[in-house]
Amino acid sequence: MDNVTTAEGIAHAEHAGHDEHELSFLQAYVFSQDHKVIGIQYAITALLFLLFGFTLMMLMRWNLAFPGRPIPVIGNFLGMANAPGGIMLPEFYNQLGAMHGTIMVFLGVVPLAVGGFGNYVLPLQIGAPDMAFPRLNMASYWSFFLGGIVMIASFFVPGGAANSGWTSYAPLSVIATDGQTWWLIGMIFLITSSLLGSVNFIVTTLQLRAPGMSFMRLPFFVWAQLVTSFLLLLAFPPLEAAGVLQLMDRVADTSFFMPSGLVTGDGPLEISGGGSPLLWQHLFWFLAHPEVYVLILPALGIVGEIVANNTRKPLWGYRVLVASVIFLGFMSFIVWAHHMFLTGMGTTISTFFQTTTMIISIPSVVILSAMFLSLYGGSIRYTVPMLFALAFLPMFGIGGLTGLPLGLTAPDIHLHDTYYVIGHFHYVVAPGTIFALFGGIYYWFPKATGRLMNDMLGRIHFWGSIIAINCVFMPMFVTGLAGMNRRLYDGGMQYAHLQGVLEWNQFMSYGAWALGFFQIFFIFNFFWSIRHGKKVDDNPWQSTTLEWQAPSPPPHGNFTTPPEVHRGPYEYSVPGASSDFSMQGQAPGAEPAKV
């Protein structure tokens, strides 16, 4: 049995055809309950949303670079209400800003990192036939899809989409146009989706581990997903509560977030008052700070897998990594108010959150250091996934370290709400998380399709993107330190103190458009490689974890023989072993599978 597990599992890969009863097209590809199909649905939908959200940003960058000038070609299609004569109105800029944030975070990165990679890879890595609740898994995807449709549709309601920032701060969001109501309804769908997903992930990880897959044998990616799921499970519901309260404020004229005596351009508001705008911020950031770790943890997991595989040595300090991730998860629940130092909530509270923020930087640095130490002494293979993983490390480092001054109350007074903040968190999420996700796509693409993505196109995509993305975000630290506010639709041209840094606006915009250009190589590569990529066997990267033991693409039920686990996740270059990788399912003493 032991020997059979790997050897036959791989030998049987060719006839992956499974004797399942035939499914109709709708059942197999649309309303599928197979975690792999759902994972791919999530991934492709999320990639489309990422592209859409990025397109919104490229439009915004036009107005920042050339304020008041008509947008060429595209400007004609934006409509009179948004861009008369092709010139973007400030109201429309606000919509784009709010929706860029919302779409990138809730419809792009999280669904790709958790819904896409988590769904596809996690059950395979723990040796499970599927997720624990396949039907819930399908419901999770469709709830996400509906939420996305509601968000997109909100662009077409009178007054346009939500325009109060992705944070939807009250009272502005309460008196905003109808798009905000759609935003809230969309969020409720998305929260439901992530709730169903996170329950499913946790149960799957705890219950469906293959025989021998103890917790300390779980790949780091699985640990990262598990902690992420707990964050989603426990942090999202308070935002749902907040969303319901804000919906009541908007629809039933309550005053949960509305203070007394509020006056707008139309005169005093007819409300009972007595509410607290700060309450919204507390509830929002109670979700949204753990959400930051939801964005970053799966990326760290992916990078861990790719680094171990391409350095051909075990991840440095696996146990420390696991402990750090768990500690990070706990701490992420008590740092939220560092987003609110300037709200007047009081210095005592600020000091508390400043302290916890400094503490949470420790496990983050531990994880990053462990990744760097993993590189030391390895014979690194510079594959395309590895390039993205290697770029992730310093980029995430820049993002993390620039966050420290923001977490201290004194420098935050100067830096709050400037482009410095934008630069900081984009370094974490864009060349950080999104690069890791690109790396993950190049890495697991052969598992999902049986073919490699084109190497040359991948390298062009990588080098173009890494240069362009730094041109976008690095100058933000400069303009931010100079005091450029993050929400100015004309890039701050009216301010005397910004005249010296305005030229960076055009530079950053060219960077953003160049970044967009280099994504064409990825998009083409992705679709072209599905049919024309180089055919490879089940384990093209000579990896150790269980997913590479399944056929490519894995059939329904995943494994041809039930896997059994005999060793830890990263046994690369084990002294005395006959090959430089020992797969988790390979019994001690057994010959490694020929690949």
Add this chain to the structure above:
Amino acid sequence: MEIPYTVEARPDTGLNNVKLGIWLFLASEVMLFGGLFSSYVLLRVGAVEWPQGAEFLNIPIGTVNTIILIASSVTMVMAYASLKLGDFAKYKTYMLATVLLPVLFLCIKGYEYWEKVSHDHLPSHSTFLAIYWTMTALHGIHIIGGIVVNGYFWGPGSKMWHIKREMFENRVEAAGLYWHFVDLVWIFLFPVLYLL
């Protein structure tokens, strides 16, 4: 490969998938209502004046409703116990009570709502009434969810008992855990809104 531990417990965790899943779901529900109760506390301590619940709400009616929900929790336990003892007929009776009692609860709640509306005590009237309407309505939606699920296990879903007995018992147990949670929320809501 079949999905393991759908019915039997996994030895090292001591749980089956359903039970672990429902507990995790309840954990998120705790956070949902926890967020609302925290909002209540923050709004109340920040308010210039806050009415006594009795100024707007009818305490005797609230008490009756509390008793009804606690009774439905008891019948839920009895229903599950009857299943475990193999007495399907008794299960049907108790489950029917578990479905009908919250319907009665909702009728009484509806009367309370109607009374509020007729006195123009709408959510926009004051923050107290706003939080009253929001929290009881959200709780009411949870009650409706419970009625649907329990109704299904009383009616069409109960056929499963004859085919996959243990799986059916697990499902009823999960529905019961959810139902007790919904009752528990009310047990917090009642004193917080009506009595304090």
